[in-house]
Structure formats: C-alpha cells, structure tokens
C-alpha cells in the first residue's frame with residue numbers, strides 16, 4: 001500500500017529537503033502543502049510529479065482538509081516571517097505557537113494518521129530564546145492537550161543551517177577593505193557550540209525517512225538532525241578553509257548587535273546567553289539516536305561538505 005506523507009513548508013528549506021529524499025522512497029507519496037499553489041516553487045513541485053495542495057497555518061480547517069487521508073505529516077512553522085512582518089519577538093512567539101497548535105489540532109483530527117513529525121527547538125528553564133521557546137511550548141501542549149497525537153509524534157530538532165552564512169544578512173562575512181580579510185561579526189561567543197544540521201537538501205529527509213521506517217520506536221521521542229556540534233569559531237574556520245579566504249571572527253556585544261540589527265539582533269543575543277550556559281541539544285532518554293533510526297553515517301552530509309557544495313558563491 002502506498003502511504004501519503006504531507007509535507008508542510010514544502011516550498012522552503014526544511015520541507016524542500018524532506019521532499020528531496022522522500023519523493024524517491026518506495027511506498028510513499030508526497031502531498032506538498034503551500035499557501036500559494038501558483039508560485040514558481042509550487043509549479044516546480046508539480047512538474048516533478050508531486051501533488052501540491054493549498055492550506056494556511058492560520059486556518060485550521062484548511063489544514064484538516066489538506067491532511068485528509070494522509071499517513072504521516074511533517075510540520076514546520078516559520079517564526080522569522082512573523083518578525084519580518086513587523087511583529088515583536090514576543091508577538092512572533094504567540095503567532096508561531098498558535099500556528100503550531102493549528103497544525104497539531106488539524107493533525108489530531110485525521111483518523112488515518114500514523115506518524116506526526118513536528119520541527120521544534122529546545123527550551124531550557126531559566127532562559128528566554130523567543131524563536132526556540134514558541135516551538136518548545138507547542139511540544140508541551142501536544143503532550144498535555146493532545147495525548148493521542150503525542151503518542152505518535154516525533155519531535156525533530158534541526159540544527160544551524162550551513163546556508164545561514166550565505167543567505168542571512170547579519171551572518172554574512174564581509175571584506176575588510178584595508179586587510180582584505182573577511183570578518184564575521186556575530187553576538188555569539190566564539191567557543192559557544194551549536195547543533196549543526198549539515199546539508200539541508202539531504203539530512204532532514206534522511207532523518208524523516210529513518211523516523212518513518214522506525215515507526216513506534218520513534219514515537220514520543222526527540223531526534224537531533226545532525227552528528228555535529230560546532231563552535232562559531234569552528235564554523236567560520238571551516239568556511240575559510242573551504243573558500244580559501246582569510247577570515248576573522250569578531251564577537252559583538254548583545255547591545256551592539258541589537259543596535260545594528262534591531263529585534264533580530266536582540267534575539268540572537270538571547271540565543272548566545274543560552275548557548276554559552278549549556279548544550280540545549282544534549283541527548284537524554286527522551287531522544288532516539290541516528291543509529292537507532294537505522295541512519296548510516298555515509299547517508300549524512302556534514303557542515304564542511306555542505307559548504308563545499310556552495311563555495312562558488314564566494315568566488
């Protein structure tokens with residue numbers, strides 16, 4: 001029997017990476033979810049033979065309709081879109097939490113559903129990281145308010161994307177016109193470590209494939225998409241080696257970074273406080289490891305290799 005995997009965020013980084021792997025998986029058919037079935041990304045998916053269906057996270061009924069008959073759902077929200085639309089970090093948290101619960105409630109209404117995969121981020125008591133906390137609050141609400149859905153949910157923690165250094169303006173290294181050396185100005189302590197996702201076109205899909213083939217072994221568990229935790233200094237050093245550029249890491253204070261980049265800078269400063277204090281992705285008995293999911297090391301593409309694939313951007 002062919003089962004249907006509904007992929008939300010199908011036109012984005014996470015959903016796109018999952019479709020990239022799962023479209024070739026025997027026994028599975030993809031249903032890609034987007035707000036706009038006429039966008040170029042949606043048309044590209046249709047041209048690859050993928051079913052594309054419209055739904056909006058703000059409209060639970062549209063999600064329930066899009067999920068009819070599916071066996072698995074990958075759900076991801078986009079906190080940054082709320083911030084870009086002029087909402088404060090706190091308002092963006094509320095909006096993301098509501099969208100996360102609209103997705104979860106819609107999923108809970110689907111009788112054919114066997115596996116729910118929710119893209120989340122960790123919360124550590126005593127720390128505030130807006131775009132992390134809102135996702136973690138959805139985890140908690142799924143467990144407290146939707147126990148039947150919780151019993152078939154896997155919480156997927158996706159790490160730092162290698163693409164960030166290329167596409168996020170406040171993370172891009174810039175050239176010092178005097179020394180000709182690249183400089184990356186960040187609010188993170190150089191030694192602070194982050195879970196790193198590796199190649200976003202491959203790794204999230206490899207984990208989702210592993211989770212879906214493991215079935216109940218992954219139910220109720222967290223899974224870290226990554227084998228690497230790198231410091232910000234290490235990430236820039238690897239970038240410098242791969243691109244052949246000289247690069248210098250400079251830590252800005254949280255206040256300076258906020259003055260430079262507004263609310264986004266403020267949020268990054270809060271993320272640094274968390275990362276300097278602990279490892280929020282430390283695996284516990286709540287986690288299922290890559291090994292237990294049947295994922296092989298050779299299937300995973302790490303940070304260095306992912307940058308190798310993008311290095312022409314800096315030529």
Ligand SMILES: NC(=O)c1ccc[n+]([C@@H]2O[C@H](COP(=O)([O-])OP(=O)(O)OC[C@H]3O[C@@H](n4cnc5c(N)ncnc54)[C@H](OP(=O)(O)O)[C@@H]3O)[C@@H](O)[C@H]2O)c1
Nearest residue numbers: 009010011012013014034035056057077078079159160161
């Ligand atoms: N950058 C990192 O290192 C990193 C690491 C871990 C987690 N994250 C998290 O990743 C999330 C973003 O995921 P991404 O990078 O895959 O985003 P992305 O590439 O910007 O794509 C966003 C996707 O979400 C869909 N979407 C947004 N709002 C929607 C709505 N109201 N209804 C239906 N679909 C909607 C968009 O679909 P359409 O526009 O086609 O409708 C699009 O496919 C953020 O919450 C961020 O916190 C980022």
